[in-house]
Amino acid sequence: MIGAILPPSVRWAQSFTDREVALFPQEQAAIAKVVEKRRVEFTTVRACARDALGALGVGPAPLVPGERGAPSWPDGVVGSMTHCAGYRAAVVGRSAEVATVGIDAEPNEPLPEGVLGAIARPEDLEALAALPTAAGVAWDRVLFSAKESVYKAWYPVARKWLDFEEARVRIAPDGTFTAGLLVSGPTLLGRPLTGFAGRWVAADGLVATAIVVEQGA
Ligand SMILES: CC(C)(COP(=O)(O)OP(=O)(O)OC[C@H]1O[C@@H](n2cnc3c(N)ncnc32)[C@H](O)[C@@H]1OP(=O)(O)O)[C@@H](O)C(=O)NCCC(=O)NCCS
Incomplete structure (x- = not known):
């Protein structure tokens, strides 16, 4: 699933079932008051992250x-x-090679009523309308996922909120997407961050998106 849209500079792990792994006290404290569903997703994705880190040669x-x-x-x-329901994944890279990463997975189903209007810019909607309808892909969900990946790649470098309206996203049927930022971003790779290039995949009833900004790109 996620591995299909990642470059060799990163390591990744995924799980379609729940997993248990020993949590550090700081992690346990973070979920001390959460419901069981959240405990399980938190723990499973950390099991994935430990595996991905291990593949990178980094201990838990x-x-x-x-x-x-x-x-x-x-x-x-x-x-x-x-x-997301039935899927968890983690991706890691060495910061000497990778500047930032953002991944997101969602069910391959149309967004609930009202959500698209809240997350899409007019130009996002225009680009969606041009995509092939018979592809078996919930394009509105890919758009949402791409915006979530944008936020996850943006936040660690910008350290500030980015609204759904502050990025325009264009999805291409070939499994790529581009995001243009409509707010001034931080400096990344020695120049102002103005957008991201990412990839998407639809498989196993899911859609996933990933942004990996490599150093020297
Ligand atoms: C934070 C957010 C992106 C998470 O996405 P989600 O689809 O709800 O949930 P996911 O399961 O895919 O991702 C959750 C994981 O994202 C990561 N995450 C949460 N906040 C984050 C942030 N500010 N920066 C980077 N990663 C973050 C965490 O690892 C979290 O898992 P954990 O709590 O177990 O550690 C989403 O809830 C949100 O707040 N979105 C609004 C901002 C946005 O998307 N703007 C669009 C800009 S174009």
Whole structure:
């Protein structure tokens, strides 16, 4: 699933079932008061993240939700996590090679009534309308997922909120998408961040999107 849209510079792991893994005290504290569903998704995605970190040669470390929910990563590592019904995934890279990462997974189903209007700009809607309808892909969901990946790649470098209206996203049927930022961004790779390029995939009843900004890109 997610591996199909990631470059070799990152390591990843995914799970279609719930997993248990030993949590660090800081992680346990972060979920001390949550419901069981949240405990299970939190734990499973951290099991995935431990596997991905291991593939990178990095030992287990506490991955604690911090400012605005952004998780902590070990020094020298960037990463991103996602969970939706029946799927969890984590992607990590060495910050010497990868500047930022954002991933998101969603059910391959049309967005609930009213959501598209809340997350899409007029030009997003125009671009959606031009996509092939018979492709078996819920394009509005891909748009939503792409915007979530944009936020997850944006936040660790910008450290500020980005609204759905502050990025225009154009999805291409070939499995790619581009996002243009409509607010001034931080400096990334020695120049102002103006947007992202990402990839999407639809498989196993899910859609997933990923943005990996490599150093030197
Ligand atoms: C934070 C947000 C992107 C999470 O997406 P989601 O589809 O609800 O949930 P997912 O399961 O895919 O992702 C959750 C994971 O995202 C990560 N995450 C949460 N906040 C984050 C942030 N500020 N920066 C980076 N990653 C973040 C966490 O790892 C979290 O899992 P965890 O709590 O177990 O550690 C979403 O809830 C949100 O607030 N969106 C509004 C902002 C936005 O999307 N703007 C659009 C800009 S174009």
